[in-house]
Amino acid sequence: MHREHALWKRALSMATGGAALLLAPGVAGAAAAGETLDFTAHWAGLTALVLFVIAYALVIGEENLHLRKSKPVMVAAGVIWALVAVVYAQYGDTRTAEEAVRHNLLEFGELFLFLLAAMTYINTMDERGVFDVLRAWLVSRGFSLRTIFWVTGLLAFLISPIADNLTTALLMATVVMAVGGSNRGFVTVGCINIVVAANAGGAFSPFGDITTLMVWQKGIVEFQEFFVLFVPSLVNWMMPAVLMSLVVPKVQPEPLTERARLLNGAWIVVGLFVLTIVMAVSAHNFLHLPPVMGMMTGLGLLKLYGYHLKRRDQFFPAPDEDWAESGLDLEESQLEEARQPSRSSFDIFRSLERAEWDTLMFFYGIILCVGGLGTLGYLSVLSELMYGGLGPTGANILVGMLSAIVDNIPVMFAVLSMLPEMNHGQWLLVTLTAGVGGSMLAIGSAAGVAVMGQARGVYTFFAHLKWSWAVALGYAASIWVHFLVNASAFE
Template structure:
């Protein structure tokens, strides 16, 4: 699987239709849960998502099956609702889902553009070269990549962070498959844990934040439980890492002009998005799109000043008789913002469209209301949210969290934080449970595998359980 994005962020939540208002989900006018249409829709969605999970083996882009499934489900719903005289209701539900996806698309597009700009300016290459050149042994590299994954993912998103750290591991480990497998597991667990306490760290946390259930600052109580969910498995796995040093070749990487300033603009963009949401109560996407303008103006500045910058560097290279520098200057390409936009991972963006529309269709059929009644009315919400984490490992946390938000259960702040935590770190139980795990199976093909991860699932499960207990104990006041 290619680099999906990245980074840093996104889906939003949605009451999936006009029937899922903020006051709580209501029943659709037609109950199709026990109809042929309903059963066929479930089968279509199940087949589509099975193909998504088998992407690595089938080499079939994950967006294709969910796009087809979404079209088929809504075609059936349109036919039934038009026959029963409720086509306006179905039309309103469809438009609501499209509006929510439009916000998601633009939010993700800005985030991906910034990440691609940082990559083009060689920021990630420089970080990788620094780590490789320090001469760490395998155990130190194991801890360094894990800790960096934990602290970078809250800003750059768990998927981008995992791919970056995996590139480092692959470069220094050579053919040591055992170390690569353990290091990749550690990276996945750390990136998912680090993303759980930040609205920008995981798509699921962003969904909860944008839904308004948890404010930006209210995620911080999840920090310690997130640390627990990472540290316990990491300590156990580190006992199986050798102290020997890998054979590596140091490579110097020079940042391109404007690299550090783009990082500052990205931080300013995130701050703008938070301000629009917290102060003005507008969707965060408005602030993100304003942040895209920051990058556009800076790109304009880089292009207009490129000749002067090259001339100054050429004079210095000639004075220093640096032929390599002169040759490098001759290959400089002007910064192009629209080229960065074109490099967004469109397969991922279209995949989210398919997920939003499929889950929206199942909500209109009535399945989500039925599941919500069982899980959040007949069960204790704590057990329901723990089950959400387990389901996230099997199905992937994005559609699971989207379904929960569409159900609109009435829960305390403690339980909203709990479901955010379990959906985030629960995806680490299996390699297919999160985008980070699926991506690394492709990046480290044959070295980090499903069954290689599965062997350590009990150890990861200990961290998962310990994180839940820690949250219930430390944040007990939030459950009242």
């Protein structure tokens, strides 16, 4: 995920996101929304806007500058909120800034802890060999290229609602690259298919994408209501997949052998992850508590089980894999040596360390920056421009198109902060479009950027662009199907 904001995405997002916000001072006469005043034409508002643009420009140049994306937005967030506090204090209001920043910190805190628990589970399953075994099984089956195309796409669509679209895309891309080998054409369309499928699968689950998680935690869409987006999401993947499959040959690649094995406790970790998801949903639906309570309780259970694994690995390590597979008899001295405490025994804190800390801190910076600009009145103006000028349907379709250019996380957080007056069908629509819109460009989603880094030189921006028309057809078809099958939600 360190390459989530590749150069193309950064240049385009700067031009689009910055231009949209820079339009705001020209209509600074918008009325105050509740306790929030309009400072879009005030020196403090303009300074905050320029700071955000500069910070995002540094995010765009992350790879060239070798500057982690979290650093500029974290600094900008602090300065922007200092400006908010100063300008409100000048008008005799010392409470609004404090209440607003605490509200934003609470939203970030819930998101941060939720993602930390989920990332730790994913990293633990990876460490226990769950994903390696799945990949090895697929690679060694001897499927035809067309079968691999459909199987990897289907698995990406079905796994991403649970394991998140980025992890799923990387896992399936390794299978396509291993089987495709030097067949660049197959690897290209296979990677495009995986990116589209992973993003589509993530759109109908609160766990599949950061944007859907934010919508769920906001309480706008209930857990079970996300699944009405299953059919539109399926259409979003299937339409371009059918078109791309026409160029995939039915040839049989040479079967590959790849060894992998599950480590102790792998299936129990998977079961604990499922239990954790159930607890998160139950906490929200039945106890009316934030879902993060269930996730953190599940993380506690994983830490307790990790203690058991660590003790087991120290005193009863498994015999070496090569010994086990060779079938040779082991000397008693060898067995005694194998039972000695292992230096690489399981440690749950290694899984915690492997969490994407830069990404988590980037979320902090973005949420606080956007929240600060909202407190200065910019989101009210932007809401009026989009939802007042285009109407809910046009604005929500535009959100998806912007998500292909600008990172969908700040776009969705801005929409959630605006809270435009929309019926339930429209909220489901923006959840869908923000989730799948990024598939239209290789730079439009974290999954696409990560796979570009993995299949460097084969799956590229322009290779994806050749099939963007097919992905755009799927985007349009999914919107049409949503209006068709979920018509009652628009009433």
